Amino acid sequence: MKITTRTLVIAAVFLAITLLLGQIPFLGFVPMPWGINATTLQIPTILAGIIAGPLGGLLTGLGFGVTSFIRAGQPGGNIIFTDPLISILPRLFIGPVAWAVYAALRRRNEALAALVGGAAGSLTNTVLVVGMIILTGKLAPAVIIPIGAANGSGEAILSALVTLAVVAAWRGFAVGRRRGASI
């Protein structure tokens, strides 16, 4: 398959945003009312999938995975991501899934497509990361599934809202009576 220059560059720029978000606490993590910090790091990968297509999402996801793998070995890193099966593999699927859901629903209602696409991309991340943690035998399902559910639900809501706002602004469609910056 031929990768266009545009796909490459958009994937690269979303990867740059991922790198930045991880370093800026109030952008990278949003505290949830139930006491857990939901991360926003998967959002650029979701958007890369929706805006640049499945290949773009795959490339950004790969970069996201590799960074989270390398950062796991840095001070303050999350040790669970020192396993590339957990840090890299699941991230490859975020973009393509977000793109597939968005593309499937787009004809019906674009706002709904963006909302559901964002949530689907985020849930892909959560489900696959939790799944790999269980498959590699790192933690028992009884321990990791509640943690994953608490984190994943917050991240899915967050991703859905941000994806909707960005896609609405980028495509210039109205959500309800609001349009552009007023969303």
Place this chain on the structure above:
Amino acid sequence: MSEFEFLRNVTIGQYLPTGSIIHRLDPRAKLLGFLALLAATMMVQGYTGAVIVLGLIVALTLVARIPLRFAMTTLRTAAPFLLVFAVLQLVVPVVPQGMTCSDVARVGFFGVSDCALYLVGLSTLRFVTLILLLGLLTYTTAVTEMAHGIEAGLRPLQAIGLPAHELSLVATIAIRFVPVLAEEIERLAKAQAARGADFGQGAGGVVTRVRRLLPLMVPLILISLRRAEDLALAMESRGYVGGKGRSHFVQLRARPADWMAVAVALIITLAVVRGPWQGLDAAIWTSIWS
């Protein structure tokens, strides 16, 4: 104004130039060696093997002239996580099939079995090894060097359709864009703060919090997209056609030492994975518990 300075701490991994033998290796050799040792760490069974791998990586860290205290910083910050992890694994262990367990201690509902103890030690050892190994890679390899290494290392696989050049281009553009976008965020944050935005950790529900995030997130992503479209147009109008027949500014040349390093890493991996360590382990284990 320091709360608006985001540029300073943007790092992926910390590079520590000490000019050691390992620093001077060809990045392709370093990456291949890293992958071999990574495979060894993840596939090794039993304590004896795991301790051997850990010892090797500590030895390599010393050869790279990385101060051990420096390498330990990550372990210190990871210690609380390791502890939580260990407790969780002790209380709710993941015991593979075919292992017979008996209780070592039991308080009411919660029991700790010998299997759990065995597995927790092993998993902690593996985490420590992986953290040190990742540290070793980033301390001895600069990010640009890694990008060159990945591209050159994957070039032979281009024949089977792997987009090696494209992968490295994405990495290079992303790294190049980080400071530009950091500056952009600074500008946006100041502009929104001047309009009375509060980026602090105020109270509020999920929707309120997300609303606080959007005035930065949305313009940042839209500006980045515009820049990306401009860059793509500029590249294409200058005749960029991808990796085919492109010459490279940095030419990597493998020296005998690089081949040696790769060979040694591969031999170690094979020895660790295929070696008779598990039998040795079982012997030590039974002598302790009987």
